[in-house]
Amino acid sequence: MTFDLASYLAERRRLVDEALGCFLPRADAHPATIHEAMRYSVFAGGKRLRPILVIAGAEAAGGMARDVLPTACAVELIHTYSLIHDDLPAMDDDDYRRGRPTSHKVFGEAIAILAGDALLTLAFGLIGENFAAPPAGGDPAGRAEAGAARDPRRLREVLAELADAAGTAGMIGGQVVDVLSEGKAVNGQTLEYIHTHKTAALIRASLRAGALLVGAPGGALEAISVAGSRLGLAFQIVDDILDVEGSLEELGKRAGSDRRKRKVTYPGHFGLEASRMRAKALVEEAKAALEPLRAAAKPIGAIADFILERRS
Amino acid sequence: MTFDLASYLAERRRLVDEALGCFLPRADAHPATIHEAMRYSVFAGGKRLRPILVIAGAEAAGGMARDVLPTACAVELIHTYSLIHDDLPAMDDDDYRRGRPTSHKVFGEAIAILAGDALLTLAFGLIGENFAAPPAGGDPAGRAEAGAARDPRRLREVLAELADAAGTAGMIGGQVVDVLSEGKAVNGQTLEYIHTHKTAALIRASLRAGALLVGAPGGALEAISVAGSRLGLAFQIVDDILDVEGSLEELGKRAGSDRRKRKVTYPGHFGLEASRMRAKALVEEAKAALEPLRAAAKPIGAIADFILERRS
Numbered sequence: 001m002t003f004d005l006a007s008y009l010a011e012r013r014r015l016v017d018e019a020l021g022c023f024l025p026r027a028d029a030h031p032a033t034i035h036e037a038m039r040y041s042v043f044a045g046g047k048r049l050r051p052i053l054v055i056a057g058a059e060a061a062g063g064m065a066r067d068v069l070p071t072a073c074a075v076e077l078i079h080t081y082s083l084i085h086d087d088l089p090a091m092d093d094d095d096y097r098r099g100r101p102t103s104h105k106v107f108g109e110a111i112a113i114l115a116g117d118a119l120l121t122l123a124f125g126l127i128g129e130n131f132a133a134p135p136a137g138g139d140p141a142g143r144a145e146a147g148a149a150r151d152p153r154r155l156r157e158v159l160a161e162l163a164d165a166a167g168t169a170g171m172i173g174g175q176v177v178d179v180l181s182e183g184k185a186v187n188g189q190t191l192e193y194i195h196t197h198k199t200a201a202l203i204r205a206s207l208r209a210g211a212l213l214v215g216a217p218g219g220a221l222e223a224i225s226v227a228g229s230r231l232g233l234a235f236q237i238v239d240d241i242l243d244v245e246g247s248l249e250e251l252g253k254r255a256g257s258d259r260r261k262r263k264v265t266y267p268g269h270f271g272l273e274a275s276r277m278r279a280k281a282l283v284e285e286a287k288a289a290l291e292p293l294r295a296a297a298k299p300i301g302a303i304a305d306f307i308l309e310r311r312s
Numbered sequence: 313m314t315f316d317l318a319s320y321l322a323e324r325r326r327l328v329d330e331a332l333g334c335f336l337p338r339a340d341a342h343p344a345t346i347h348e349a350m351r352y353s354v355f356a357g358g359k360r361l362r363p364i365l366v367i368a369g370a371e372a373a374g375g376m377a378r379d380v381l382p383t384a385c386a387v388e389l390i391h392t393y394s395l396i397h398d399d400l401p402a403m404d405d406d407d408y409r410r411g412r413p414t415s416h417k418v419f420g421e422a423i424a425i426l427a428g429d430a431l432l433t434l435a436f437g438l439i440g441e442n443f444a445a446p447p448a449g450g451d452p453a454g455r456a457e458a459g460a461a462r463d464p465r466r467l468r469e470v471l472a473e474l475a476d477a478a479g480t481a482g483m484i485g486g487q488v489v490d491v492l493s494e495g496k497a498v499n500g501q502t503l504e505y506i507h508t509h510k511t512a513a514l515i516r517a518s519l520r521a522g523a524l525l526v527g528a529p530g531g532a533l534e535a536i537s538v539a540g541s542r543l544g545l546a547f548q549i550v551d552d553i554l555d556v557e558g559s560l561e562e563l564g565k566r567a568g569s570d571r572r573k574r575k576v577t578y579p580g581h582f583g584l585e586a587s588r589m590r591a592k593a594l595v596e597e598a599k600a601a602l603e604p605l606r607a608a609a610k611p612i613g614a615i616a617d618f619i620l621e622r623r624s
Contacts, residue, residue: 125475
């Protein structure tokens with residue numbers, strides 16, 4: 001039986017979008033401006049890769065999407081906040097993202113900063129919601145307990161996982177070195193640091209958080225961790241390649257913008273062909289690491305292929 | 313026996329400062345710039361009012377400072393992040409705070425934004441640390457279990473408490489309305505909204521988080537909540553009064569800066585005398601609410617008096 005990735009992604013994306021719609025404050029809740037700004041950026045046509053990886057991580061360890069939806073949404077909110085702040089004039093100064101004006105172009109800088117802050121704050125509240133007691137009368141689906149994900153001892157692990165991956169030892173650390181490297185000659189080691197921290201850390205943590213939530217045993221968690229770091233780096237390398245190759249229509253922002261700002265990119269440093277080969281090798285490594293999990297990890301493997309082949 | 317508030321505050325401030333020094337990444341940890349920026353703002357001579365209130369909230373419910381130190385530090389990091397972002401050019405555009413150049417004046421806007429983001433992220437990781445397993449070999453102080461604060465079910469409550477108080481239903485909501493009200497005529501209701509959300513929400517949550525962590529029974533929690541909201545609003549009204557009255561030397565920033573920017577203030581709207589009376593009445597209400605907790609809540613009462621009488 002072939003695995004239908006398109007259906008898999010569409011179904012989970014729908015689940016995530018629906019949950020995000022519920023978890024985010026209504027656009028007309030007071031003060032409306034900030035809630036409009038939060039929703040504007042969250043519902044901007046993202047692929048929902050990271051929350052789907054939270055779900056895929058849980059599934060690879062025997063869990064189900066509904067066990068991990070609040071945390072899956074939390075990861076998307078963390079990702080979205082980082083995009084809003086990255087786009088600010090003081091940072092990358094981008095006017096467009098995915099073909100739409102960036103948050104600060106629409107709402108002004110102050111509200112954009114606060115919308116990012118609010119998404120990050122809400123994300124951590126949501127992780128806690130993953131451990132809410134089951135609704136009175138039991139789980140609507142009829143299970144006695146809605147998932148192993150409700151063991152409260154795991155909340156601390158997941159919290160630490162995401163705070164580390166999003167903090168100065170992860171995503172923010174990568175962004176700091178990226179900002180400080182702008183316009184400078186950067187060696188391969190620094191480039192790898194930026195990519196593994198700015199992008200790969202949160203992608204790895206997404207897979208791990210899903211697995212942790214459903215109590216994955218050590219061996220499975222280790223396999224998922226290795227796959228996550230390979231897949232995360234491959235994703236950023238492909239992003240760099242697309243930025244070099246892409247066009248305005250394909251990416252929704254002016255292609256080559258990283259190069260124009262003299263930002264370090266993988267193809268800029270290692271060349272296009274070597275970058276493509278590296279991404280391919282990383283995806284193979286991810287898939288090899290997942291082999292012991294067999295069919296349960298098939299979605300992650302298919303997502304890895306998808307990351308390599310995506311055109312946007 | 314009279315209660316020695318100065319010693320009480322000094323001892324707890326020392327505990328908090330020591331813990332903050334441990335919890336924050338070292339200033340030379342890579343990438344050093346962001347860790348220097350985080351420490352620059354955290355160690356800028358703050359009074360540590362909010363973390364001391366976490367401790368006082370725990371003590372009022374029968375707990376001890378060491379049971380709640382990670383969460384106490386988390387609240388201070390949330391407060392510090394909000395100051396860094398509030399001072400940004402796109403927000404209040406302040407060059408000085410407590411007599412020192414603000415973060416973006418020293419480190420640049422990009423790093424200041426990221427330092428705020430990093431403090432907020434670290435804060436939520438720290439709340440989880442409050443639920444870490446006791447060190448192997450037992451608690452150094454010889455207790456079998458280092459505090460009731462380690463019941464993992466409470467982690468979710470404390471997380472929700474602080475995410476709500478710091479989010480758009482609390483601190484960020486207040487800041488949004490403050491930003492949107494600048495230069496506009498504002499009625500008393502809006503002014504009260506800004507003050508209760510921007511400042512009082514986190515102060516109330518600080519007291520509540522301490523009480524929640526040590527498992528305060530419902531009645532005590534309710535008394536502490538009422539005291540917290542009164543005390544939080546009184547704090548902001550006194551802040552407004554000091555801003556009107558203060559001088560450069562006393563406040564470490566140019567006095568009257570709120571007025572110059574045409575920000576709404578309590579004395580600006582209701583007059584100085586009425587503002588002083590309101591603050592006094594709120595402190596009395598806070599102390600009345602705490603009466604059932606008797607001696608255990610004495611520190612909170614003394615802090616309430618201190619908030620009223622402070623000159624900076």
